[in-house]
Amino acid sequence: MADSAGKGRARGANLEYAIGLARALAGALIFAFPLVMTMEMWWIGFYIAPLRLFLFLLLGLGMLAGLAYYSGFEPSDGVLDAVLDGLVAFGVGFLCSLAVLWMLGLLDGEMGWRGAVGMVAIQAVPAGIGAVAARQQFGDASGEGKQDRAGYPAQLFLMAAGALFLAFNVAPTEEMILITFKMSPRQVLGLAAISILLLHLLVYTVGFAGQERFPEGAGFWSTFFTYTLVGYAIALLLSAYVLWTFGRTDGTAPELVVMMSVVLGFPAALGAAIARLVV
Numbered sequence: 001m002a003d004s005a006g007k008g009r010a011r012g013a014n015l016e017y018a019i020g021l022a023r024a025l026a027g028a029l030i031f032a033f034p035l036v037m038t039m040e041m042w043w044i045g046f047y048i049a050p051l052r053l054f055l056f057l058l059l060g061l062g063m064l065a066g067l068a069y070y071s072g073f074e075p076s077d078g079v080l081d082a083v084l085d086g087l088v089a090f091g092v093g094f095l096c097s098l099a100v101l102w103m104l105g106l107l108d109g110e111m112g113w114r115g116a117v118g119m120v121a122i123q124a125v126p127a128g129i130g131a132v133a134a135r136q137q138f139g140d141a142s143g144e145g146k147q148d149r150a151g152y153p154a155q156l157f158l159m160a161a162g163a164l165f166l167a168f169n170v171a172p173t174e175e176m177i178l179i180t181f182k183m184s185p186r187q188v189l190g191l192a193a194i195s196i197l198l199l200h201l202l203v204y205t206v207g208f209a210g211q212e213r214f215p216e217g218a219g220f221w222s223t224f225f226t227y228t229l230v231g232y233a234i235a236l237l238l239s240a241y242v243l244w245t246f247g248r249t250d251g252t253a254p255e256l257v258v259m260m261s262v263v264l265g266f267p268a269a270l271g272a273a274i275a276r277l278v279v
Contacts, residue, residue, distance in 0.1 A: 024089060024131035028096040031130025031165075035123055036100050040172040044246055045119030046111075052245050053118060060125030063161055064089045067132040070158065086132070093127030094120060129165050155227070156234060162275025163235040164242070167268035171242045180260045188259050195235070195262075195269040200228040202273035235268035236261050 035041050065086030069079065098120045101107050107116050170176060183191070240261040243249050249257045 020134075021088075021092070023134035024092045025096060027130040027132070027134030028089075028093050028127040029100070029130070031133065032093065032097060032123060032127035033100070034169055035126055035172070036097060036104070038172060040174065041123060042106060042119055044172055045117075045122045046115045047247065048118055048122065048245070049247075052247075053121060056245050057121060057125065060128065061086060061090055063164065064125075064128045064132055066157055067129065067161055070154065086128075089131040090124055090128040092131045093129075094124040096131075097123035097127050126165065126168050129161070152226070156230060158275045159231045159272035160234050160238060162271040162273070163231075163238050163268040164271070166271025166274075167235070167239055167242055167264050170267055171239070171248075171264055172246055176243075176260065176264055177248065180256065180263050183259065183263065185259070188262050191266055192232075192262050195266045196228060196232050199232055199235075199269045199273045200224060202270070203228070203231075231272045232265070232269055235272050236265045239264035239268045 065083045068085035068089060069082035098107070101120060101123070107119070111119075240249070240257065243257070243260055243264060248260060252260075
């Protein structure tokens with residue numbers, strides 16, 4: 001009787017994990033498809049420096065493990081379990097990107113293994129984020145999750161994940177550079193102010209499902225400085241990092257790098273603001 005009950009629980013756990021993997025695949029497909037269909041992303045895989053690609057994948061794996069702990073495609077039981085789920089999510093993102101790129105005729109024998117691996121690997125991180133976010137978007141996210149009990153560092157981590165995810169969707173495009181050249185310094189400063197304002201409003205004011213509550217005992221200015229401004233600073237730093245990873249800052253004057261970071265920081269700030277809705 002006990003053996004039968006144990007086998008039943010094992011089958012139930014395996015079925016639940018299989019459903020989680022199916023959700024992960026769906027999330028990877030839906031979240032990564034805009035990037036898979038972007039020409040600039042194809043070429044980045046060819047010219048990105050190996051060290052930059054390695055650092056990006058390392059950062060991506062760390063972020064996937066953290067996201068798996070807080071809102072993975074299946075409930076995680078601890079840090080080690082979250083790390084394994086993060087690796088699985090990256091694997092799902094890699095295989096999903098490989099399959100879609102091949103299906104669209106973008107991978108062939110003439111490009112060489114290095115170009116093919118680079119093209120797929122650079123797509124695997126956003127696809128992996130989609131895989132991790134699948135439970136939040138498509139699964140049963142009812143009840144209190146770990147992110148509802150997350151402390152201050154964890155909240156900043158979730159904002160960073162949302163910022164990276166949304167910024168990644170536009171960072172590879174040539175339009176980011178064009179917009180920067182068309183904007184005046186005054187307009188860039190105005191965009192920074194609007195980004196900060198929207199970040200604060202979307203997180204604490206407008207009433208989206210899952211939005212943050214003001215920390216207990218904290219006033220407006222305390223929350224503004226410790227969450228909103230710090231969140232925007234994280235969005236700017238990640239924007240600059242992504243631009244560097246993609247080679248957008250090479251040979252570029254420092255003031256233009258700052259302006260590009262502010263321009264990319266606009267979608268990054270929005271991603272940070274809606275992080276709890278997405279991841």
